[in-house]
Amino acid sequence: MSAANLAPQPGPPLWLLAELTYRCPLHCAFCYNPVDFATSGPELSTDDWLRVLREARAAGSVQCGFSGGEPLVRDDLEILVAEAHRLGFYTNLLTSGVGLTAERAAALKAAGLDHIQLSFQDSTRELNDFLSHTRTFDLKQRVAALIKDNGWPMVMNCVIHRLNIDYIDRIIEMAVELGAEYLELANSQYYSWALLNRDQLLPTRDQLERAERITNEYREKYGDRIRIFFVVPDYHEKRPKKCMNGWGNVFLTVTPDGTALPCHTAKMLPGLAFPNVREMGVRDIWYESEGFNRYRGDSWMKDPCRTCPDKEKDLGGCRCQAYMLAGDPAAADPVCDKSPAHGLVVEAVARAEAGAGRSAPLVFRDPAASRRIAAEGG
Amino acid sequence: MSAATATDACPRVSRRFRLQWEEAQNAWVLLYPEGMVKLNQSAGEIMRRCDGSRTVSQIVADLEQAFGASGLADDVAKFLELARAQQWIET
Numbered sequence: 356m357s358a359a360n361l362a363p364q365p366g367p368p369l370w371l372l373a374e375l376t377y378r379c380p381l382h383c384a385f386c387y388n389p390v391d392f393a394t395s396g397p398e399l400s401t402d403d404w405l406r407v408l409r410e411a412r413a414a415g416s417v418q419c420g421f422s423g424g425e426p427l428v429r430d431d432l433e434i435l436v437a438e439a440h441r442l443g444f445y446t447n448l449l450t451s452g453v454g455l456t457a458e459r460a461a462a463l464k465a466a467g468l469d470h471i472q473l474s475f476q477d478s479t480r481e482l483n484d485f486l487s488h489t490r491t492f493d494l495k496q497r498v499a500a501l502i503k504d505n506g507w508p509m510v511m512n513c514v515i516h517r518l519n520i521d522y523i524d525r526i527i528e529m530a531v532e533l534g535a536e537y538l539e540l541a542n543s544q545y546y547s548w549a550l551l552n553r554d555q556l557l558p559t560r561d562q563l564e565r566a567e568r569i570t571n572e573y574r575e576k577y578g579d580r581i582r583i584f585f586v587v588p589d590y591h592e593k594r595p596k597k598c599m600n601g602w603g604n605v606f607l608t609v610t611p612d613g614t615a616l617p618c619h620t621a622k623m624l625p626g627l628a629f630p631n632v633r634e635m636g637v638r639d640i641w642y643e644s645e646g647f648n649r650y651r652g653d654s655w656m657k658d659p660c661r662t663c664p665d666k667e668k669d670l671g672g673c674r675c676q677a678y679m680l681a682g683d684p685a686a687a688d689p690v691c692d693k694s695p696a697h698g699l700v701v702e703a704v705a706r707a708e709a710g711a712g713r714s715a716p717l718v719f720r721d722p723a724a725s726r727r728i729a730a731e732g733g
Numbered sequence: 734m735s736a737a738t739a740t741d742a743c744p745r746v747s748r749r750f751r752l753q754w755e756e757a758q759n760a761w762v763l764l765y766p767e768g769m770v771k772l773n774q775s776a777g778e779i780m781r782r783c784d785g786s787r788t789v790s791q792i793v794a795d796l797e798q799a800f801g802a803s804g805l806a807d808d809v810a811k812f813l814e815l816a817r818a819q820q821w822i823e824t
Contacts, residue, residue: 367757369769415757418769445751445764469751470766508749510766537766 365651367415368607368641371444373404374619375432376424376611379720380453385514385549385556386720387619388424393725396612401431403633405438407609410637412442416607419444424611427454433462440467447472449512452498460501471502472539475513475526492529499533511535515566516543516556517707523566527573531581538581540570542588545703546620546675548720551728553703554712560704563591590700594665595672595688602650602674607641615640617647620675624684650674655685659693740806744792744813744822745785752780763821770821779812783822789813 377392389395399407408419419439426432427450439446447470448463455471475495502509511530515523523540530538542563543549543556558566570585577583589596599606599618608616613631616622622629629646630639641647649655653666660671671677672688680689681696689696706712718724746752751764761777763770772780778799782792793806816822 415755417753417755417757417762417764418767420767443753445769447767469764472766508766 365603365642366605368411368605368637369416370418370420370606371408371411371416372420372422372606372608372619373407373426373435374422374424374608374610375399375404375426375429375435378428379424379451380428381425381451382719382721383514383548384552384717384719385516385543387544387547387549388720389620389622390547390551391725391729392720393722394729395610398429398611399609399613399632401434403613404431404435407632407637408435408439408442408444410632411607412439412444414638414641416637417443417445418447420447420449422449425451425453427459433459433466436463436468437466440469445469450474452494455498455501457501460505464505464507468507470510471507472510472512473498473502475511475529495529495533499535503534508537509533509535510537510539512539512541514543515540515558516549517558517562517712518556520558520562520566524569524573527570527581527583531577535581537584539584539586540566541584541586544589546679548718550679551718552712554706554715555717556712557588557590557703557707559708560591563588589673589676589690590704592690593692595669595676595690597669598673598676598688601670603641603647604651607637615644615646617650618675621646623675624678627684650684657685657687659691660687663693740790741788742824743785743788744783744816744824746780746783747820747823750821770819775808776812776816779809780816780821783813783816 376398377388377395411419421432421435426448436446436448446468448468449472451474473495499509511533513526513530519526526540527538542558545553545557549556567585570583574583603617606618608619609632610616610619610622613633614622614629615632615637616629621627627646627649630644632640635644653661653670656666656671660666672690674684676688676690677686678684680699681687681694686696687694689700691697749765753762753764755762758771760774761772761781763772763780778796779792782795787795789809793809796805796809797803813822
């Protein structure tokens with residue numbers, strides 16, 4: 356093998372996402388947890404997670420996100436945060452705030468938690484409630500106060516979609532009212548539950564342009580008081596996103612049952628065995644496993660990516676989206692207008708423009724629906 | 734010249750960030766919610782001295798002594814200006 360063929364050694368798994376559980380009090384129709392989550396194996400034990408944290412830190416991980424599901428349903432969260440903090444991680448909790456009492460907030464602070472990202476509880480089932488500032492607002496207000504009282508930065512996140520995008524001004528005002536310093540307006544990406552509900556959730560181009568314009572007006576109005584990030588839905592783009600900043604490049608996700616993945620949806624990809632932290636150490640998972648090496652670099656690419664001048668820029672986009680839409684995980688992400696399957700994305704946007712999802716009911720994420728979908732074959 | 738780079742100011746790492754040595758990256762990094770800035774060597778050496786007790790003049794003298802160099806004041810001032818704009822430091 357000539358030197359030119361040797362792939363460079365990847366850097367360390369800087370970002371560890373610990374998906375502690377698929378249990379969740381919410382039923383969001385855009386949830387990115389797998390649709391068959393209810394058939395997942397038993398959750399990792401506290402000791403398993405402590406070992407994963409130590410192994411990941413030794414391999415160079417430095418950001419640790421505790422996520423789910425709702426991570427607060429695990430009563431060992433404080434133990435895990437304390438160990439992550441002791442190891443030198445920067446610790447992030449990604450939560451809806453449901454279950455965050457003053458006692459638990461104080462315990463998490465004492466354990467060394469660095470940051471809470473609070474998501475708006477918009478499961479769309481309670482859309483009216485969410486928009487009318489009643490129950491949701493009371494909960495968020497209580498949790499926002501806990502966040503401030505404990506000296507954490509106020510970072511809020513709201514998933515944006517067709518059913519709430521027209522109220523983006525009210526969403527921003529709510530975040531300002533709650534004292535958020537950062538607000539992420541993340542348009543839904545179409546995986547898992549959101550893919551099932553794509554016709555109902557994908558906004559039209561007009562809706563998207565209006566939302567971006569209003570967001571810019573608020574940026575001008577509030578300046579440094581609140582920093583607003585607007586993540587566009589990639590279906591409306593012509594070039595794909597550099598998914599996960601590169602396969603096996605920065606991100607390591609560990610799912611509730613211990614499966615290690617290069618992103619939280621990669622388990623869907625066919626013909627790839629992903630290792631489990633019960634059976635393999637984090638360093639070997641990251642550097643040696645077939646699952647993590649398969650789509651590193653660019654030697655796996657086909658045309659049009661292989662010969663594309665932008666291939667280093669976007670690395671061919673998202674492997675899961677290529678599989679879901681084009682049926683081949685090594686194909687170009689169909690979001691790219693050079694992809695032979697780009698017509699599928701154009702068609703989905705056209706369906707959104709025509710209001711195709713108006714009459715169909717949303718499929719809400721819950722264990723019963725998950726088991727039904729799994730029984731039907733995914 | 735801003736407050737952060739006045740020679741008698743005592744800059745310190747902003748509460749929004751945590752400065753930490755990362756062996757795996759052989760670098761000083763700034764950590765913040767869900768993100769990281771990897772500092773190059775000179776940036777790291779300046780930032781680690783921004784502890785709120787040393788003045789800018791003392792930081793410069795300390796660096797010049799540590800690295801056997803002279804005339805670093807302008808470079809340090811330039812970096813601190815950038816660090817302040819990024820809100821990495823406060824005074």
